[in-house]
Amino acid sequence: MSRHSIGAALLFALGAVPASALAEPHPDAERIVAIGGAVTEFVYAFGAGDRLVARDTTSTFPPEAMALPDVGYMRQLSPEGVLSMRPDLILAEEGAGPPEAVALLKSAGIPYEEIPSGASPGGVLAKADAVAEVLGVADGALRAALEADLTRAAKADRAIATPQRVLFVLSAQDDRLLAAGAGTGAEAIITLAGATNAVSGFQGYKPLTDEAVIAAAPDAILMMDRGDGATDPEAQKAQVLAMPAVTATPAGKAGRVIRMNGLYLLGFGPRTGKAALDLHRALYGGA
Structure with a gap:
């Protein structure tokens, strides 16, 4: 398979993953701690930034996120720091850690939803679906815009005869x-x-x-x-x-x-x- 065929296949490989298979909905959560820069961005992109009470160090966009309390680097979390925010939902990207800290957070009686990481175009779309599912919001418009951007990138890829x-x-x-x-x-x-x-x-x-x-x-x-x-x-x-x-x-x-x-x-x-x-x-x- 050529590199360009691979790029085109990647675009849609995971796009059809059902959001319900990735996360449980929490539409009433109003004190959310977001862990992972992409997760935080998606929360704001879905218009739910007002439901966030804290974010991790990697969450630097949009600028409004920087005004939130910082609970630390996503791979070096302190359970005490996260729980001190009194969250009713912890929304974390896959890979948050260390494992013992995540285990403690999951046992704290507070919903802990893990958003799948993914560096492929389809993985990004699945991430959008999962965040929308957890927040209990419609993702149609944002997903369509994201898919359009990814499609433009894939078309630009296919136009290159000699990749740099x-x-x-x-x-x-x-x-x-x-x-x-x-x-x-x-x-x-x-x-x-x-x-x-x-x-x-x-x-x-x-x-x-x-x-x-x-x-x-x-x-x-x-x-x-x-x-x-x-x-x-x-x-x-x-x-x-x-x-x-x-x-x-x-x-x-x-x-x-x-x-x-x-x-x-x-x-x-x-x-x-x-x-x-x-x-x-x-x-x-x-x-």
Whole structure:
């Protein structure tokens, strides 16, 4: 199966998953703690932001979410911190943790609904369905808009004859690039944008040797802009481009480092289709 056929298949692979198989409805919940950036975005997108009383550290969009109390990073939750918000529903994305904290929250007598994670287009649609089901709201308009965005991204993908090779760099420390391999959200968004992951042969994230960077021969390097003010984006870009191995690649020679907001790029929430199209434009140009 070609890469473009795979991209088209991904778009609809999970879109038909019934929401009722994913979550139980809680239409009367009025004190919701949302855990996971995409989950929080979907709650606001469905017009239910006024039902939230807290969010986790990854929930940075929309801006209104930042005014909510922060219960901590979604993979390092404190049960006490979550329960101190007196929630009548905990709405968490799959992967929240640690496991013992989640077990305590599930045993606290408060509904705990887990929203499936998913980095494919169909997975994003299933996520939307699940959040809507839990909130007890109709998701028709939002789902249609999201599906339209994803379809536009898939069409843009199919229009590319020679996909660019993109290297996603999570961090650059000690003159080593920590890059995204197979099975990562980074690879998924790169594929959805009509490009291909410049590295293969490993799962997850791995530090690359200089030889591996040169062999990857990326046309562009993609990085997250965390927007936390802790890192100077231009300084980090200059640091990456100054690495000897990077200077030997097409991306290094062209000075092509693309930076995008981390949650926008890898959140796989309601803005996923737009993020893929923005990355596509950054790689190939066009309106």
